[in-house]
Amino acid sequence: xxxxxxxxxxxxxxxxxxxxxxxxxxxxxxxxxxxxxxxxxxxxxxxxxxxxxxxxxxxxxxxxxxxxxxxxxxxxxxxxxxxxxxxxxxxxxxxxxxxxxxxxxxxxxxxxxxxxxxxxxxxxxxxxxxxxxxxxxxxxxxxxxxxxxxxxxxxxxxxxxxxxxxxxxxxxxxxxxxxxxxxxxxxxxxxxxxxxxxxxxxxxxxxxxxxxxxxxxxxxxxxxxxxxxxxxxxxxxxxxxxxxxxxxxxxxxxxxxxxxxxxxxxxxxxxxxxxxxxxxxxxxxxxxxxxxxxxxxxxxxxxxxxxxxxxxxxxxxxxxxxxxxxxxxxxxxxxx
Ligand code: P6P
Numbered sequence: 537x538x539x540x541x542x543x544x545x546x547x548x549x550x551x552x553x554x555x556x557x558x559x560x561x562x563x564x565x566x567x568x569x570x571x572x573x574x575x576x577x578x579x580x581x582x583x584x585x586x587x588x589x590x591x592x593x594x595x596x597x598x599x600x601x602x603x604x605x606x607x608x609x610x611x612x613x614x615x616x617x618x619x620x621x622x623x624x625x626x627x628x629x630x631x632x633x634x635x636x637x638x639x640x641x642x643x644x645x646x647x648x649x650x651x652x653x654x655x656x657x658x659x660x661x662x663x664x665x666x667x668x669x670x671x672x673x674x675x676x677x678x679x680x681x682x683x684x685x686x687x688x689x690x691x692x693x694x695x696x697x698x699x700x701x702x703x704x705x706x707x708x709x710x711x712x713x714x715x716x717x718x719x720x721x722x723x724x725x726x727x728x729x730x731x732x733x734x735x736x737x738x739x740x741x742x743x744x745x746x747x748x749x750x751x752x753x754x755x756x757x758x759x760x761x762x763x764x765x766x767x768x769x770x771x772x773x774x775x776x777x778x779x780x781x782x783x784x785x786x787x788x789x790x791x792x793x794x795x796x797x798x799x800x801x802x803x804x805x806x807x808x809x810x811x812x813x814x815x816x817x818x819x820x821x822x823x824x825x826x827x828x829x830x831x832x833x834x835x836x837x838x839x840x841x842x843x844x845x846x847x848x849x850x851x852x853x854x855x856x857x858x859x860x861x862x863x864x865x866x867x868x869x870x871x872x
Contacts, residue, residue, distance in 0.1 A: 549575050549711060549722045549731035566627045567699060570649055573625030574672055575711055575731055577618040578703040582724060584613055585705045611635060611659035618655050629677055630685030632844055634812060645682050650675050650689045652812040658780035667706035669782025673816040674699040690811060690844055694837030700816035702782050714823040740826040744792025744854040745773040748784045756800045764861045785817055789824060794853035794861065806849035810841055814850050821852055828852040832863040
């Protein structure tokens with residue numbers, strides 16, 4: 537089924553979450569509140585991102601802004617917005633952010649959830665006005681309620697995520713997420729300050745003709761990757777690489793395609809982060825009918841995590857393309 541841009545069906549994200557709340561196994565409203573907190577911060581980051589050039593909040597540190605605060609890079613700005621929104625929402629006991637090495641305790645030890653996130657991935661793209669994104673992954677805590685969260689709450693493994701998603705700040709701003717019941721897309725109407733349901737059931741095409749990778753690493757790639765890419769070129773597939781993960785992923789999710797970030801000599805374990813980049817995108821793609829693997833026999837979601845900021849290779853997108861790349865191991869079911 538094509539993901540044509542459906543007309544906004546008139547329901548806001550807030551109302552949609554409330555209606556779907558009954559579907560959550562623990563329909564206590566906490567996860568609903570958490571998703572609303574993320575959407576609120578996303579609206580603020582949308583505003584920051586869209587005025588970056590004017591408000592001089594791109595680029596490095598060290599200058600003063602109008603409030604006399606130290607200027608922050610936009611990814612630090614986004615980090616602060618999301619941490620503040622999650623703290624105020626009181627459903628999260630701890631946060632793991634790409635911007636901080638250690639777990640951030642929210643002082644809500646009664647919160648039942650932890651959130652791992654990349655507040656603004658690819659922020660180097662901001663300075664040249666390229667689309668960027670926020671990535672998030674949500675778990676129920678496993679440490680005792682009221683205690684301080686620990687790394688164990690974040691190292692449960694990809695299949696223990698209760699929700700995952702991203703916010704894409706592109707030609708339009710979209711909030712895309714799953715709670716394990718399919719993938720929904722909401723488009724931001726800034727004149728109303730609301731996300732409206734625009735894609736009720738996003739499905740990735742089983743096949744695609746787009747490959748996304750940085751071919752600058754060509755001579756670093758193993759032969760199997762080069763063989764796959766040569767085959768794509770023989771078939772006159774399209775190379776599309778924005779260099780901004782959420783933007784590349786979102787285009788492939790809608791049009792079909794595969795994104796590849798293999799190990800390189802610069803990043804022998806891959807560049808992308810497992811907990812807050814690859815796990816959420818892998819949950820989304822599987823919910824949308826696609827695949828995310830590191831080999832024919834290991835899916836991203838089955839990688840057992842050991843470190844909070846560990847990196848991993850990533851091959852993700854249309855099932856038939858992933859299968860063609862890594863072979864048809866048991867993690868990659870036959871298409872159709
Ligand atoms: P390379 C951006 O820095 C990022 O984390 C992702 O958004 C993007 O897909 C990737 O790295 C680009 O990495 O090595 O191709 O520049």
